[in-house]
Each structure stands twice: as structure tokens, then as C-alpha cells.
Amino acid sequence: MNTTFERDLEAKGFIDVDVDPTIDLVSEINRLKKEKNAVILAHYYQESEIQDIADYIGDSLGLSQQAAKTDADVIVFAGVHFMAETAKILSPTKKVLLPDLKAGCSLSDSCPPHLFAKFKEQYPDHLVITYVNCTAELKALSDIVCTSSNAVQIVESLPLDQKIIFGPDRNLGAYVKKKTGRDLVLWNGACMVHEIFSQDKIDALQDAYPEAKFIAHPECEDHILAKADYIGSTSGMLKFTIEDSSQTYIVATESGILHQMQKASPTKTFIPAPPNNLCACNDCPHMKLNTLEKLYNCLYYEQPEINLAADVILRAQKPIERMLEISAQLGL
Numbered sequence: 001m002n003t004t005f006e007r008d009l010e011a012k013g014f015i016d017v018d019v020d021p022t023i024d025l026v027s028e029i030n031r032l033k034k035e036k037n038a039v040i041l042a043h044y045y046q047e048s049e050i051q052d053i054a055d056y057i058g059d060s061l062g063l064s065q066q067a068a069k070t071d072a073d074v075i076v077f078a079g080v081h082f083m084a085e086t087a088k089i090l091s092p093t094k095k096v097l098l099p100d101l102k103a104g105c106s107l108s109d110s111c112p113p114h115l116f117a118k119f120k121e122q123y124p125d126h127l128v129i130t131y132v133n134c135t136a137e138l139k140a141l142s143d144i145v146c147t148s149s150n151a152v153q154i155v156e157s158l159p160l161d162q163k164i165i166f167g168p169d170r171n172l173g174a175y176v177k178k179k180t181g182r183d184l185v186l187w188n189g190a191c192m193v194h195e196i197f198s199q200d201k202i203d204a205l206q207d208a209y210p211e212a213k214f215i216a217h218p219e220c221e222d223h224i225l226a227k228a229d230y231i232g233s234t235s236g237m238l239k240f241t242i243e244d245s246s247q248t249y250i251v252a253t254e255s256g257i258l259h260q261m262q263k264a265s266p267t268k269t270f271i272p273a274p275p276n277n278l279c280a281c282n283d284c285p286h287m288k289l290n291t292l293e294k295l296y297n298c299l300y301y302e303q304p305e306i307n308l309a310a311d312v313i314l315r316a317q318k319p320i321e322r323m324l325e326i327s328a329q330l331g332l
């Protein structure tokens, strides 16, 4: 970073430059994408207009697989910081951009790497599995990374006598423990978005729509998961609603996924599970920091860029690649 303008951009974490209101953002983004040989990868929790312009929309596993195999020169990651870091780790020679550098993650924040390193020291004979929702530094302290799509299978792929630490999500960890019957040592972290669902309001919705299926993400708390007809990653939930014959679903995860569910099954009804506040649906404040304007600016200025220390990339690559290998072997 040299110029005052660039330093200013870095401090803000996003390109705070007004976009000409007369330009057609969608066609300009598509033009810049071609000109720069860029690819836009978007998570299901992004605003609908960002999902609609993306080259690939997916869950954390799908997005990692795409980031590892793309031949684009520039990856624009419409998601949160740890996802863009994962893309950089998998494609270190490519330029990885995040529309808003401040798009963090409460779950990732709940596990500071220096504290995790001390925690890990207490269990020297344990293997460390970390959920992908964590910093690059934390991945560098891990043996295998997992996502909500493959956490159960990755644990099951290890010998029965293998001792395991699982972090940072205590809810996904508890779910994996239950599914596999394995005794995992859990880090006590959680996602603010998935821990705010109101049991009472979900019960009331189920009373109002007795025919509705209740589907939930494994980052939700155990008492919410206990009521679910289906538990899975965002792409798992989407697939379930496409293949299942019900007409109505109550969906306990971030509300951005409803856009793809509704697009894939236009005649079905999707009701977001309500949180414990006055809102009707649950948005991730970090995911929703990205906007179409910021995406345009980030492609135009090629900023903010994700940069990581070479040694962190090297150490974090192994556990992520191990996850991708196991997933490929299992056909995930």
C-alpha cells in the first residue's frame, strides 16, 4: 500500500467510492469480469442480487472446491473473510478480493488462535479437526479442516481409537458427536446467527403449518436440531427441499438461502425460522455487509485484496487439502 488513497481504502476495509447511479451495475460487473478474467464465487447467504450475478453459488465445501480448481486470474469472493482466506490458501498465486474486508464471522471470532494453541497443548495425543469457519491461523494449527457437508464423514473416516479435538463450533461438534458416537473434545465457540432462533416462535409456526417440514443447519443448538426433519449444510438443505415431496418448509438458517430454494421450487412455500428478537427472519450481519456496489468497486479497483503470510498459507494448505481429498474419495 503506497498512496494515501490506497491506505485510506485499507483502513476502511472496502472501496468507499460513490458508484455512478446511472451505470447498469450488472452489465458493468459482467464486463469487468471478462476484461480481468475474474470469477465471482458467492455463498448462499449473500443478497439475492449478488447470488444472481455469481458464476458459482454454494456452501463452504463447494466454494472451496471451486476456488481450488478455477483458472481465473482473479477470484471475487462474495462471502466472509474466512472463506476468502480459504480461497487464497488454495489458490495462492491468484488475486483474491472480498467486497468488504470487514465481513467477518462471529464463530471464527469465538476461537482466537493463541488461545486455541494453548487448549491444544492440553491434548497432545489428539488430532485436530477444525470447522472451516475459522481464521487461516487456526487452520494452520489443524490436522484436517471440515465443513458442515462433510464433518460427520471426516470423523468417521478416522480410526475408532483416534482421539479428536473439534473446534470451533460447539453445536456442530455436539451434532457430530451424536451422529458418530465418538467422544470429541469440543472448543466452546458458536455462531450468533444460528444460536438466536426462538423455540417458542418455531413451535408456533409448526402449530400454524402442521404439514410443514422443519429443516435446520447443524450450527443450531441441540434443542432446535432435536425438532428437525432434516439437518444439513446449506446445499444439503437446498437439495432436500428440491427432492422432498412436501410443499412447505420452516428453514432454520440464515435467510439468504431462501432465494435459491424459492428459485428451485417456485410453487413451494419457504418460511424463515424467526429469531429471538423483533425480526421475522435471520440475517448474518457479516454476510450482508457485501453489496452489489461494493462488488463493482472491488472488481474495478481490485481492492480490498486478501493477503496472507507465506508460512500460514503453507501450514493451512495441508489440512484443507486433506479435507478435499477425503471428500473426493467419498464422492462429496
Ligand code: 13P
Pocket (backbone or CB within 6 Å): 044, 058, 059, 060, 061, 133, 147, 148, 149, 191, 217, 219, 232, 233, 234, 235
Ligand atoms: P455451509 O454453507 O457450508 O453450510 O455453512 C454455513 C455457514 O454458516 C457459513 O458461514
Ligand code: SF4
Pocket (backbone or CB within 6 Å): 080, 104, 105, 106, 107, 108, 133, 191, 192, 193, 194, 254, 284, 285, 286, 287
Ligand atoms: Fe459466521 Fe454465522 Fe455468519 Fe456463517 S452465519 S458467516 S457462521 S456469523
